[in-house]
Amino acid sequence: MLRCGGLRVASSSKIECRPVLLGQDYMRVPPEVFEDRLAYIAVRLNRELTDAEILGFVEQVDAEMIPLSQLRSPEELFDFLQPIPFPRINLSDWLQNSIAQGWKTFEEIFPVQEPQLALNFRSRDKRQGVKRGKLFQHQNNHFTRLIGVQPINREMQISVELYPTAEQIYLPHNLKVNILNETGRSIMEAIATQTKNIQMEFKGETGEPFSVQISLGQMCMIESFVI
Secondary structure, eight states, X not given: OEESSEEEEETTEEEEEEEEETTOOEEEOXXXXXXXXXXXXXXXXXXXXXXXXXXXXXXXOSSSEEEGGGOBOHHHHHHHHTTSOOOOEEHHHHTTTOOOTTOBOHHHHOSSOOHHHHHHHXXXXXXXXXXEEEEEEETTEEEEEEEEEEEETTEEEEEEEEEXXXXXXXXXXXXEXXXXXXXXXXXXXXXXXXXXXXXXXXXXXXXXXXXXXXXXXXXXEEEEEEO
């Protein structure tokens, strides 16, 4: 799982994401992160902090202010990161009752059950699929993300769902979910406005990789899977 700010891309490697506001022509890097980083990525944020654009990156820094003109291009970033082994959660293992650590059943996530969500959660089990979830907390924003896998003929149907916790009616405003393919390109996107839940479904073949990116303001999280 990756988080913007300090992205941990391997057991001993981190990437530092640094925000660049509109009008700035530099990336600021605090001295405390001058070392122990694989790269430093400049991310341009809009005024509402709802959209982000990767401007480029550098491998090393020795000053707090890095001119944007010194950045390597975003196109080089994927090739630069390509050798890094990203751990992926194997969803086919879930069908063999081998569930990745941290992914919980409905009853574990919601001790006080919510009828509609319980129905959504259990309906997949009746179709011989598996669905598991995780709670997520970021500042005052709490929500639950669910991942499901179900065999259909020779393919697998994958579901990605987000729900607010019992204390909230809606998902956090401007919460964005992207489904990324193997190259990191977004193939599906959903943004919460006054939204009670987000549900996304797609089909894939066994062994096919994908990632789920969830972002909210300056927070960004990527979790990688293989079908």
